[in-house]
Amino acid sequence: xxxxxxxxHERLVAGARVLEEQSFGxxxxxxxxxxxxxxxxxxxxxxxxxxxxxxxxxANNARRLRARGVSAPNILxxxxxxxxxxxxxVYDLLEGTTFYALLAKAEDxxxxxxxxxxxxxxxxxxxxxxxxHPGNVLLKEDGGMGLIDIQDVRFWPWQxxxxxxxxxxxxxYNSDYNSLAMREFGFExxxxxxxxxxPCSEAYRQSLKPLILEWDKAWERRKQDSAVS
Numbered sequence: 001x002x003x004x005x006x007x008x009h010e011r012l013v014a015g016a017r018v019l020e021e022q023s024f025g026x027x028x029x030x031x032x033x034x035x036x037x038x039x040x041x042x043x044x045x046x047x048x049x050x051x052x053x054x055x056x057x058x059a060n061n062a063r064r065l066r067a068r069g070v071s072a073p074n075i076l077x078x079x080x081x082x083x084x085x086x087x088x089x090v091y092d093l094l095e096g097t098t099f100y101a102l103l104a105k106a107e108d109x110x111x112x113x114x115x116x117x118x119x120x121x122x123x124x125x126x127x128x129x130x131x132x133h134p135g136n137v138l139l140k141e142d143g144g145m146g147l148i149d150i151q152d153v154r155f156w157p158w159q160x161x162x163x164x165x166x167x168x169x170x171x172x173y174n175s176d177y178n179s180l181a182m183r184e185f186g187f188e189x190x191x192x193x194x195x196x197x198x199p200c201s202e203a204y205r206q207s208l209k210p211l212i213l214e215w216d217k218a219w220e221r222r223k224q225d226s227a228v229s
Contacts, residue, residue: 001056006083012090013037034093035076039086040151053080055087058151062091065153068125071138071146094146096138103134103182109193111139112185116193118145119172123165124199126156132172134182166211188213 004012016029016037029037040054055078065072073091080087099115102108115137122129129136130152138146147153160168173187182190191212195205 001053001078001080001087004079004081006081009081009084009086009088030093035090036073036093037088037090039088041086053078053087054151055079055089058089059091061150061153064155065127065147065150068127068155070122070125070127071140071144072150073148094138094140094148096140096146098148099134099137099139102139109185112182112190113193113197114139114145116190117197119168120194120197123160123168126158126160128154128156128160128164128168130154130168130171132168162208162211165208166214169212 013026013029013031016031018026018028019030019036020026020028024041027039031037038055038058040058059075059078062072062075066074071094073094076090076092078087078089099111102111115134118137119132122132129147129150131149136147136149138148140146169191191209194212195209198205
């Protein structure tokens with residue numbers, strides 16, 4: 001990881017288009033040559049990001065995903081800018097449209113099935129993407145799938161167990177990107193599509209479904225309790 005000055009960082013993003021901005025400033029830029037610059041800040045003084053920077057996690061996860069046959073950004077470099085206290089990563093733009101954008105246009109069961117199938121493929125490959133949601137999954141022009149915003153991924157040498165799969169659905173259901181379209185489509189209906197696409201026995205599907213739906217029920221109970229209070 002190289003160290004750059006604030007001036008070098010300004011030159012890097014000069015003429016770039018802002019793709020994402022938060023309260024602390026710009027987070028993602030698209031450069032004129034289709035490279036992407038993404039920066040990370042330390043949210044707390046005591047953070048694991050000091051020992052294992054988020055840009056390094058992003059870069060390592062991208063390489064590991066690609067090694068397992070999952071499309072992810074091609075990393076060009078990582079850097080640290082002490083003047084602005086930001087870690088950064090530069091990568092080639094992964095072309096495609098997020099499922100969040102696609103589902104906002106139409107409630108298409110084919111899209112939901114494609115998304116469910118891909119989630120199952122990740123789980124079968126031992127990939128636990130904590131930030132899985134329609135805003136982080138791309139449908140590429142060639143019909144393939146890809147992942148972005150990948151600093152939060154864990155890998156197992158075997159397929160995910162039932163409880164881990166169910167926990168991943170909790171993150172999907174609780175996400176801010178769990179769009180109105182998905183809620184209107186129906187969480188249980190989406191789970192059924194996921195189960196139909198799994199290469200497993202019917203007995204496995206029947207035992208997994210209640211574990212997944214329990215997260216849904218617990219979330220609804222919390223919402224009702226909050227409304228009452």
